Every structure is written in C-alpha cells, then in structure tokens.
Amino acid sequence: MGIMKNALLERMRRKDIYVVLVIGILIVMMCMSGAATLSIDGVPVTEFSMMMPMVLNVISVIGGGIAIALSLRTIPNEYERKTSHLVWIRGISQWKYHGQLALANIISSLGSLFILYAGVMVFAGIKGEYAVLAKCIPAFLLFSVSTAAVSLFTSAVSLVLPGMAAGVLAAALMLAGTMHPILETFSGIVSGVARQALRGILFLTPNLYAAESQAGRFLSGKSIQIHSILGGLLVLYICGMLLYLFRRKEA
Amino acid sequence: MNMLSCSNLKKIYQKQCVVNDLSFSVKRGEVFALLGSNGAGKTTTIKMILDLIPKDAGNVEIQEGIRIGYSPETPYFHPFLSGREVLEFYGGLQKIPKEELKRQIPVLLERTGLEECKTKVKNYSKGMLQRLALAQALLGDPEFLILDEPSAGLDALGRVEMMHTIQRLKEEGKTILINSHILNDIERVCDRGIIMKKGSLLHEWEKGTDRRSLEEIFVEKIGGAKRWES
Amino acid sequence: MKKGTGKISIQKVIAVVMGAALLAGWIFTADRGIGSQEKKIYREAAEQQGLVDKMGFSGFRLEDYPVAMYDGKADYVFYQGKIEKRSPVLETFAGTAYPVGDHYEVIVPTLERFDGLLSLAGGVEGMVSGSGYGREEQIATIWHEGLHAWQMSHFQILGENLTPAEMEKELEQSGNENGDSEETLLVKELDQNAEQKKRMKKEMQLLKTAAEKKDIDGMKAAILEYREQQEKRQENMSAEALMAEKRCELTEGTAYYVEGNVLKALRGENVYRERYLDTLDVFEGGRGKFYRTGMAKCLILDRLEPDWKTGLDFTESLDELLYKAVESTL
Numbered sequence: 053m054g055i056m057k058n059a060l061l062e063r064m065r066r067k068d069i070y071v072v073l074v075i076g077i078l079i080v081m082m083c084m085s086g087a088a089t090l091s092i093d094g095v096p097v098t099e100f101s102m103m104m105p106m107v108l109n110v111i112s113v114i115g116g117g118i119a120i121a122l123s124l125r126t127i128p129n130e131y132e133r134k135t136s137h138l139v140w141i142r143g144i145s146q147w148k149y150h151g152q153l154a155l156a157n158i159i160s161s162l163g164s165l166f167i168l169y170a171g172v173m174v175f176a177g178i179k180g181e182y183a184v185l186a187k188c189i190p191a192f193l194l195f196s197v198s199t200a201a202v203s204l205f206t207s208a209v210s211l212v213l214p215g216m217a218a219g220v221l222a223a224a225l226m227l228a229g230t231m232h233p234i235l236e237t238f239s240g241i242v243s244g245v246a247r248q249a250l251r252g253i254l255f256l257t258p259n260l261y262a263a264e265s266q267a268g269r270f271l272s273g274k275s276i277q278i279h280s281i282l283g284g285l286l287v288l289y290i291c292g293m294l295l296y297l298f299r300r301k302e303a
Numbered sequence: 304m305n306m307l308s309c310s311n312l313k314k315i316y317q318k319q320c321v322v323n324d325l326s327f328s329v330k331r332g333e334v335f336a337l338l339g340s341n342g343a344g345k346t347t348t349i350k351m352i353l354d355l356i357p358k359d360a361g362n363v364e365i366q367e368g369i370r371i372g373y374s375p376e377t378p379y380f381h382p383f384l385s386g387r388e389v390l391e392f393y394g395g396l397q398k399i400p401k402e403e404l405k406r407q408i409p410v411l412l413e414r415t416g417l418e419e420c421k422t423k424v425k426n427y428s429k430g431m432l433q434r435l436a437l438a439q440a441l442l443g444d445p446e447f448l449i450l451d452e453p454s455a456g457l458d459a460l461g462r463v464e465m466m467h468t469i470q471r472l473k474e475e476g477k478t479i480l481i482n483s484h485i486l487n488d489i490e491r492v493c494d495r496g497i498i499m500k501k502g503s504l505l506h507e508w509e510k511g512t513d514r515r516s517l518e519e520i521f522v523e524k525i526g527g528a529k530r531w532e533s
Numbered sequence: 534m535k536k537g538t539g540k541i542s543i544q545k546v547i548a549v550v551m552g553a554a555l556l557a558g559w560i561f562t563a564d565r566g567i568g569s570q571e572k573k574i575y576r577e578a579a580e581q582q583g584l585v586d587k588m589g590f591s592g593f594r595l596e597d598y599p600v601a602m603y604d605g606k607a608d609y610v611f612y613q614g615k616i617e618k619r620s621p622v623l624e625t626f627a628g629t630a631y632p633v634g635d636h637y638e639v640i641v642p643t644l645e646r647f648d649g650l651l652s653l654a655g656g657v658e659g660m661v662s663g664s665g666y667g668r669e670e671q672i673a674t675i676w677h678e679g680l681h682a683w684q685m686s687h688f689q690i691l692g693e694n695l696t697p698a699e700m701e702k703e704l705e706q707s708g709n710e711n712g713d714s715e716e717t718l719l720v721k722e723l724d725q726n727a728e729q730k731k732r733m734k735k736e737m738q739l740l741k742t743a744a745e746k747k748d749i750d751g752m753k754a755a756i757l758e759y760r761e762q763q764e765k766r767q768e769n770m771s772a773e774a775l776m777a778e779k780r781c782e783l784t785e786g787t788a789y790y791v792e793g794n795v796l797k798a799l800r801g802e803n804v805y806r807e808r809y810l811d812t813l814d815v816f817e818g819g820r821g822k823f824y825r826t827g828m829a830k831c832l833i834l835d836r837l838e839p840d841w842k843t844g845l846d847f848t849e850s851l852d853e854l855l856y857k858a859v860e861s862t863l
Contacts, residue, residue: 054395058381065383134379138439141353141373142396236605237646240626279562286555293552303355 055139055149059126059156072121073164076114080107080171104172104184105268108195109230111168112264115199116226119161123206124219126153131300140303147296154207154295161203162196169195184271194276195267197284198260202226204291211298228253229260258287306331306369306447306478307352312361314347314502321347323502325361329480334473336489336496336508337482338517340525344502345482346376349451352480369447372440376451376482378432382425386417386435389424393439404442411438416464429456437468448472448479454488466492490517498524567609567616570668571602571643575611578672584798585676585791589842590683598630598682600639600675605646610638628674630681632697637682644671669799677792684784688847691780715777716819722774724818732766734816740829741814752836756859763852779850781820786827786851793828830855 063069127150130136139149169192176184206222213221228235232254239250263284266276307329314322322344329335337345350356352363353373365371380389387408394404412418415434427435433456440448453469454462462485469479469492483489489496490510498506498521506524513520579595599612603621610617622633626642641647647666684690685700723729736759743755767775789809797805813829816822830851834841837858 054392058384058392062381062383134375134377135381137353137355137375137379138373138393139396140355141371142393144396233645237626240603240605240624240642240646243625277562279559279564282555282559282562286559289552289555301357303350 053152055144055152056156056159059153060159063122063156063160069122069160069164072118073167076118076164076168077171079114080111080168104175104271105265107172107175108264108268111165111172112195112198112260113227113230115161115165115168116202116230116260117223118164119157119199119203120206120219120222120226122160122164123154123157123203124210124215124222126157127207127210128215131303134303136300136303146299150207150211150295150298154204157207158200158203161199165196165199166192183273187271191267191270194270194281195264197281197288198229198264201258201260201263201284201287201291202229204288204295208291208294208298211295211300225257226260228257230264232257232259232261258290259283260287263287304331304366305329305364306366307480308362308364309348309352310362310364312348312351312363313359314344314351314356315359316347321502322351325499325502325504327497327504327507329478330495331366331478332473332476333494334469334479334481334492336493337480337499338486338489338496338508338521339499339505342501343499345499346451347502348499349449349480349482353449365447370443370445372442372445372448374433374436374440374448374450374453376455378436380424380432380435380439382423384424385421386412386424386427386431386438389435390439390442394442397443399443407442407444411441414438414441414468416461430458430461433457433461433465437465446477448477450479450481450483452482452484454483454485462488486518486521500525566618567602567604568643571609572616574644574668574671574675575600575602577668578675581672581676581795581798584795588791588794589840590680590787590791590845591843592687593680593683595639595676595679598637598639598679598686599633600641600679601633602641602643603646604643608640628678630678630685632685632700635697637685637697637700639675639678639682641671641674641678644668647671647674669796672799673792673796676795677788680788680791681784684787684847690784690847691776691850692848693780715781718771718774718777719781719823720819722770723822726769729766729769730816732762733822734814736762736766737814737816737822737826737829740826740833744810744813744829744832749836752833753859756833756855760856777820778823779852781823782827782830782851783847785820785824786829786831787845789824789828790831827851834858 130139130149130153136149169188173185173188176182176188202222202225205225206218209218209221235250235254239247239254242250259280262277262280266280270276305328309328310326312322312325313320321342325344325348327335337348339345347356351358351361352365353371354363381392384392390408390411391404394407399407415438417431417434417438424432424435433453437450437453440450450469454465457465466488469481472479473492481489481493493510495507495509497504498508506520508517508520515523578600582595585593585595596613599610601608601610601619601622603609603623603626605626606621608619608621610619622638623629623631623640626646628641628647629639630637631640632638644667685697688694723733739755739759739762743752743759746752746755770778793805793809796808809828813825815825817825834851834855837855838861841854841858
C-alpha cells in the first residue's frame with residue numbers, strides 16, 4: 053500500500069485541496085443557516101427532517117465535484133512526470149499501481165465528503181435530533197457509495213482520455229447520475245428527439261441519486277431500498293473493472 | 304555468460320523507425336556502453352529492455368532471477384518527498400524489509416554523495432537528483448545496473464566521483480549498461496559498447512582492440528565533426 | 534513489468550464471482566410491477582368514497598373508472614380489484630382523465646414522478662427542497678381527475694358531448710387545428726389585456742369576499758356586486774372565450790372543489806384553508822384562475838342551495854346556477 057500512502061501524503065502536503073474544502077463547507081453552512089432560506093408552498097423550511105434531504109442533496113453534488121477535482125490528475129501526473137518509470141521497473145502491475153492511486157483518490161474524496169457531511173451531524177446535534185446523530189455514521193457509509201463511484205470513474209477515464217475530456221465526462225456522469233429522477237421527469241415532459249436523447253442519457257448513466265438517497269431515508273427512519281444500494285455497489289464494481297481494463301501502453 | 308541479449312529490436316514512432324534491427328549482448332560482470340549522438344535511439348533501446356515501452360519487433364532476454372537497478376536519464380521523483388523518503392518509498396515497493404532498508408539508506412546516500420537532510424526533492428539541484436537516481440537504483444543491491452546518462456547535470460568533480468562509483472561497482476562484480484555522451488568517461492570505465500546512429504548499430508567497440516581513441520572512432524563513424532586547427 | 538502467466542488467478546475468480554453476485558442481487562431485488570406505495574395510495578383513495586358521497590354528486594363513484602399510474606415506463610391500471618400492466622397510453626407526466634378505447638380513465642404519474650414534476654416546476658428551489666406533494670395530495674388529484682372522467686362519461690358539458698373515441702380523435706388532431714386552444718384564447722383576451730386583467734382580479738376578490746361571508750344576505754349582496762363587475766368584463770370578450778371560461782369553470786371548478794375537500798379530510802382544516810380558501814383570489818394565467826372562481830362558486834352554492842349537486846347535469850354554467858340561487862332566495 054506504499055503507493056496509496058504516498059498519494060495520500062502528496063494530497064495532504066498540497067494546499068489547494070484545503071481551499072476547495074473551505075468553499076464547500078461555506079456552501080453547506082449557508083444552506084443550513086437562514087442565509088439561504090428555502091420554502092415549500094410558501095412555508096419556510098426550518099425543520100430538521102425537511103432540511104436534511106436538501107442539505108444532503110447539496111453535499112452530494114459538492115462532494116462529487118471535489119471527488120472529480122481530487123481524482124482527475126493523480127494518475128496522469130504520475131505518467132507526465134515519469135515517476136511511473138521507477139514503479140513499473142520494480143515489477144508492480146498496472147492494476148496494482150493504478151488501483152492504489154485510485155484508492156488514494158477515493159479515500160481523500162470520502163474524507164472531504166465526511167467533512168462536509170459533518171455539518172449535518174452538527175446540525176442534528178443543535179436541533180436535538182440525537183436519534184439521528186446516532187445513525188449518522190452508518191448513514192454516511194450509504195451516502196458515500198456514489199461519491200466513491202464518481203472518484204473511481206474519474207480515475208479510470210483519466211487513464212485513457214486527455215484531462216479536459218476526462219473531467220467533462222466525469223462531471224456529466226456525476227450530474228446526470230445525481231439528477232437522475234429530474235431527468236426522468238423531464239423525459240416525460242418533452243417529446244421527439246429530446247425525449248430520445250434524454251432516455252439515452254438515462255440508459256447510459258447510473259442512478260447515483262437512488263444510492264445516496266438511502267442515507268436520507270435511513271436517517272429519517274424510513275425503510276431503505278436494498279436494490280438501490282446494490283445498484284450503487286454495482287456501479288462501483290463496474291468502475292473498478294474499467295480501471296482494471298484501461299491500460300497504458302507506455303510508462 | 305550473457306546477462307542481457309537483445310536481438311533485432313525495432314521501434315517505430317509516428318511512422319519513423321527510431322530503433323532498427325538492433326542486436327547486442329551484455330556479458331556478466333562487464334560495463335557496456337551505448338553510444339551515439341542525440342536521437343540515435345539509445346534511451347528508447349533502454350526503455351524497450353526495461354519494458355517501459357512496447358517493442359515493435361525483436362526480443363530481449365535478461366538472465367532469470369536477477370535484480371535490476373535503473374537510473375533514468377531525467378530523474379523524476381515525487382517533489383514533496385525528501386531524499387530519504389524517496390528511498391524508503393522505492394525500497395518499500397521492492398519489499399525490502401524495514402530493518403534492512405534502515406541500514407541501506409544511509410550507506411547509499413553517503414555512497415552517492417548525498418547528505419542526509421530533510422530538503423524536499425523539489426528543491427534538489429540537477430546533480431543531486433542524478434545522485435538520488437543512482438541511490439535508488441542501488442536499492443536492494445541489484446546485480447545488473449542500467450544507467451541512462453548518469454553524469455548528466457553533474458559538475459566536473461561530480462563526474463569524476465560518479466565514474467569512480469561506477470568503477471567500484473564494477474569491481475564488486477556488478478554488470479552495468481551505461482548510456483553516456485562523455486566519451487572520455489566511457490573509455491575509462493567501459494569494457495565494450497556499440498555506436499548507434501539513427502536507430503541502427505554502426506560499430507561495435509571493445510576496449511584494447513583498436514589503437515585509435517574512442518573519440519576518433521566515434522567521430523569517424525558518426526561523421527560531421529570539424530577538427531579544430533590551430 | 535510483470536507479465537501474465539496465462540493462469541486464472543484466485544483473485545480474478547473472486548472478482549468475477551463478486552460482480553456476478555452483485556448483478557444477481559440487483560436484478561433480484563428490482564421492483565416487479567407497481568410499488569407498494571402506489572397500491573396504498575389507490576386503496577386510500579377508494580376509501581374516500583364515503584366522504585365524496587356526502588358531497589352530493591350522485592352517481593359519482595371512483596371505482597367505475599380505471600385509474601392508471603404511469604411510472605415513466607409503463608401504466609399500472611387499477612380496476613375492479615386488479616392491477617394490470619400495459620404500455621403507456623399517454624407517455625407524459627400529467628394528471629388527467631383520458632379517453633381509452635370506449636371509456637375514460639384517470640391517468641396520473643406515480644407519486645415519485647409527480648413530485649419530481651412539481652419540483653421542476655418550482656425551479657432551483659423546488660428541485661432542492663422538493664414540491665411538498667405527498668401521498669394525500671396524490672389521492673386528492675386522483676379524485677379530481679375521477680370527477681372529470683365522470684363528467685365526460687355521463688354528461689353533455691354545456692351542450693357538448695363527445696364519446697371517448699371522438700375525444701381521442703380530437704386530442705390527436707388538436708395540434709393540427711388552425712383555431713386557438715381554450716388556454717390561448719383566455720390568455721389573449723384576459724391575461725394580455727391590462728384592463729380586462731384588472732377587472733378579472735377585482736372580480737376574484739369580490740368572489741372570495743362573497744364566499745367568506747358568514748351571513749346569507751351579505752353573501753347575496755356581494756354576489757350581485759360581483760355580477761355587475763363580471764358583466765362589464767364579459768361584454769368585451771368573444772363568444773368563444775366566454776364559452777371557454779364557462780366550460781373551464783364548470784368542469785375544473787367542481788373538480789377542484791372535490792380535490793380540496795378530499796385533501797381537507799386527509800390533511801386537516803389548516804392545510805385546506807392555506808392552499809384552497811386563502812388562494813381563491815390568486816390570479817393564475819390562462820385556465821388556472823377559473824379553477825379558483827369555480828370552486829368559490831361551488832362553496833357559495835353550498836350555502837345558498839345545499840342540494841345543488843344532486844341534480845347537477847352540467848348543462849348550465851356555474852354562473853347560471855349561482856344567479857338562479859341568488860334570485861330564488863331574494
């Protein structure tokens with residue numbers, strides 16, 4: 053696991069990620085404070101049970117963006133500065149090499165996500181929702197599946213696509229996956245070519261929203277849908293397979 | 304006994320043949336040189352030997368079970384690590400036990416003229432990077448060393464020290480494949496070598512078999528150099 | 534680099550097995566058919582029959598009409614105790630009563646889809662916060678559309694009656710017509726005419742005031758004032774637009790009235806007041822405003838002539854019914 057540890061060390065010694073995190077935390081705090089008041093049918097949303105799904109929505113999108121930012125350059129940097137040469141000649145397989153780098157990406161992405169998510173825990177504590185607080189950690193495990201998949205997908209495509217293309221593709225997957233229900237609804241409203249295009253997008257992108265929304269259901273005391281969790285894990289598995297299949301010809 | 308045998312190596316980059324039908328072998332215990340001007344295909348040949356790039360044709364055979372150390376032409380290390388941390392990292396990848404690594408690292412740093420310090424690699428000079436490259440190549444006490452331009456970036460004293468180091472390694476029985484532009488250094492430490500031009504083998508050289516200096520042979524084969532007349 | 538030995542490693546086998554297990558689990562746990570939530574919604578909707586009977590629309594029974602729930606891929610039709618899956622009749626997320634073959638059906642999106650649709654309509658805020666559209670609202674919508682199915686099946690609405698087949702044909706051809714739709718007519722003649730819009734707003738305020746009056750005499754006086762205002766406005770409208778207004782008010786106003794009362798039973802008086810009574814004078818574009826004026830007139834009729842729904846045959850507009858009731862009690 054030396055490669056993974058090294059990659060994590062590099063991340064911690066780099067300053068840019070802290071800037072991204074601070075911005076993310078500020079956005080989350082804004083959503084929870086009166087500065088960004090939302091309402092349903094004209095009634096301001098202040099109750100924890102109403103705020104929580106919204107805050108989780110916001111966190112998942114920001115977390116996905118941070119995951120892409122953290123994962124996009126890790127593997128390409130290794131090849132660009134040729135630190136890969138001295139790894140390859142030591143008999144480390146590409147799968148092991150890329151896998152450990154991708155694992156470092158996932159860990160740092162989930163670490164960032166947890167920092168944002170901690171805002172929900174603080175909010176629950178302030179609102180006296182101690183039952184919810186107790187469920188926060190297992191809920192985070194459910195919540196993190198889709199972010200891990202985004203990170204892994206980004207790592208995989210960064211192997212074979214130029215930076216911009218990989219970033220755009222990962223962002224498109226993340227947004228389409230997180231907004232799956234909205235796109236499904238849109239597909240029912242529009243017609244003709246637009247409908248076919250939307251349905252194509254829906255077919256090709258995984259429903260990341262279904263997986264991460266189980267955290268909200270779990271925290272609210274509703275039953276969780278195993279199918280959605282398995283779907284999220286399946287997406288993670290497929291992204292892992294992509295990482296395995298995508299190979300570099302040269303170090 | 305051959306430590307390394309290359310036969311009919313070929314590499315094409317963007318429709319240009321950069322290594323063409325190259326064959327040579329390196330005997331156990333000898334220091335072997337790859338010589339040629341820029342773009343001759345020396346580094347490409349080394350990368351094919353190490354499987355860092357795929358071959359378009361040909362075969363590479365390395366003796367089974369030997370450890371290989373490689374010092375790249377332009378060393379790249381994780382800039383946020385110190386010299387010691389770099390060696391610890393690569394030693395870990397080679398699965399050298401921690402205790403053994405603890406013992407080896409100060410020896411290697413001292414041997415390659417690097418002081419033990421906490422400076423990050425990003426603040427290293429070119430010469431320090433070259434020394435660190437050699438140090439990591441020596442991790443695990445390999446039998447076969449491949450050094451690509453080991454003197455690049457070193458000052459005059461550094462070059463002398465590097466050649467002494469290579470000489471000592473040879474005396475320890477290591478087999479070394481070296482790629483260098485500095486003909487005087489090559490002539491001093493190497494036993495045999497080949498001169499390449501545009502990816503092809505031009506001439507095979509062996510120490511003591513030709514009365515001319517290596518420089519004279521090189522200039523004759525490569526051509527194009529003017530003699531400075533006083 | 535390590536080269537593959539050609540043997541299949543145990544790790545690869547484990548990876549393949551893991552993938553197969555995940556895939557199998559995912560397929561096996563997929564929803565087969567309509568979800569339990571939708572079944573529960575239909576059941577609870579059917580349970581409101583007694584409440585709707587008390588409203589007085591004689592002969593109106595939800596169970597007479599198939600209720601199809603569209604989930605984006607298929608229709609699930611609830612009828613006579615059975616649930617049948619079929620290809621979608623209307624591939625759009627809209628709550629409506631629609632002609633299917635020789636009968637009318639209630640077609641609604643599933644709750645999840647409807648919530649998503651309304652969230653979208655709420656813009657960014659709606660998408661983040663959700664629409665607040667829940668189970669109770671879905672039940673109320675089913676009854677709203679159910680009333681439409683009843684209206685279209687049994688009555689000539691202001692003299693016009695189309696069979697389901699004729700209605701289906703008209704709907705298919707509606708995009709090819711040269712004339713304006715009801716919505717367009719009303720927008721042109723009311724919403725886009727500043728003076729008419731001002732008159733309409735005043736009317737709606739007067740109507741709401743009338744509906745809120747505690748005493749009958751006060752209510753009648755308010756209705757007469759409303760009538761005067763309405764005549765001034767309607768003088769300046771075309772015959773087609775007037776007919777569109779009357780038809781919309783009659784059909785949608787009564788359906789909105791049913792919807793509101795069902796929701797009152799399920800969500801309570803406060804929600805009913807906030808969503809329906811307090812918004813009776815809200816000027817909505819197009820046909821939307823006539824849902825509210827229609828409901829206001831139904832509420833007033835409940836006070837002036839409590840049995841007005843018993844003989845309701847949809848041949849007279851709500852205005853005609855209302856003014857008759859006022860005149861008969863003067």
